[in-house]
Amino acid sequence: MTKPRRREPVPKESPGLPGRAVARLAKRVELALGFAELSLPQYRVLALLAEGSAASSALASRLAVSPPSITALVDGLVARQLVERRPDPSDRRRIALVLTDKGRRVLTDADAAVGERLDDIAGYFPPDERMRALDGLRLWHQALDAYRDARVRGA
Amino acid sequence: MTKPRRREPVPKESPGLPGRAVARLAKRVELALGFAELSLPQYRVLALLAEGSAASSALASRLAVSPPSITALVDGLVARQLVERRPDPSDRRRIALVLTDKGRRVLTDADAAVGERLDDIAGYFPPDERMRALDGLRLWHQALDAYRDARVRGA
DNA sequence: TATTGTTATACTCTATAACTATA
DNA sequence: TATAGTTATAGAGTATAACAATA
Secondary structure (H helix, E strand, O other), rough: OOOOOOOOOOOOOOOOHHHHHHHHHHHHHHHHHHOOOOOOOHHHHHHEEEEEEEEHHHHHHHHHOOOOHHHHHHHHHHOOOOEEEEEEEOOOOEEEEEEEEHHHHHHHHHHHHHHHHHHHHHOOOOOHHHHHHHHHHHHHHHHHHHHHHHHHOOO | OOOOOOOOOOOOOOOOOOHHHHOOOOOOHHHHHHOOOOOHHHHHHHHHHHHOEEEEEHHHHHHOOHHHHHHHHHHHHHOOEEEEEEEEEOOOOOOOOEHHHHHHHHHHHHHHHHHHHHHHHHHOOHHHHHHHHHHHHHHHHHHHHHHHHHHHOOO
């Protein structure tokens, strides 16, 4: 047994666990997205499609959700004309999902709203750490891309 | 109009937007929590209660969710004996929510599972940035605390 | 047969509105 | 009257299982 003592409120010598920070940040992002009338899952879909169209199945595996979830999620985005379903003539089982211009605009607005909220929160960092905190977040994209690609290939 | 051109896939000079990174990280955290059979909202509740018991209403405002949502969320945690509802004798409208020992154990397991997953992802950072990336995440707790306290007081 | 996507169904998280109990 | 919490209800995101269409 290496467990030291149980019932410590929080490991006080550390400023917190990274996963909990992500969980808390995610809620603030979710609230900010409300102004663009987007949910966090919808935001993930639009952000991924902004990097290029994708088949429904590719979207599912890259976002790590089930195929039926993508169908439901995209249904809502198509109804709002943020995404377009485009059948693939060469393989009629496949359907390409494409971000519309309106979808791109909404995504940009969402990015702005979320960015402002994160700036607000970062405002509580000491001035010299503020930029570093936000840039640190940005850097995770590359690692996430590599991690996702490894997963998708593996699956 | 300052908009440069529309239809740029992603601002290539920047490594990504911070809000999108949070959105993507949140999904990975959510998946990791599956091993502890916790959802992201449940994880937020347990993490907050680990810092001290709280009334239902206080929990709602600090987690930025509605009172009925807390009721539903806590129902599930109480059913699994991770949280206990403890009536306040001095004001019988109030109900204190307390993390049980089992809840503390599950939270610890969840922290570990999430931490491992984030370590995996951070493994794709250059070696010299790996630690800094995870520590950067941890630092957000303080800013989030300050931001939340300002909100709760304001509301 | 295998693959792509959808339908059917169920469970959780979420909110608003209305209600109960207590102050 | 005002406050704390719950119940009623509805909508979105999620999954698994079963299905249709196509390869």
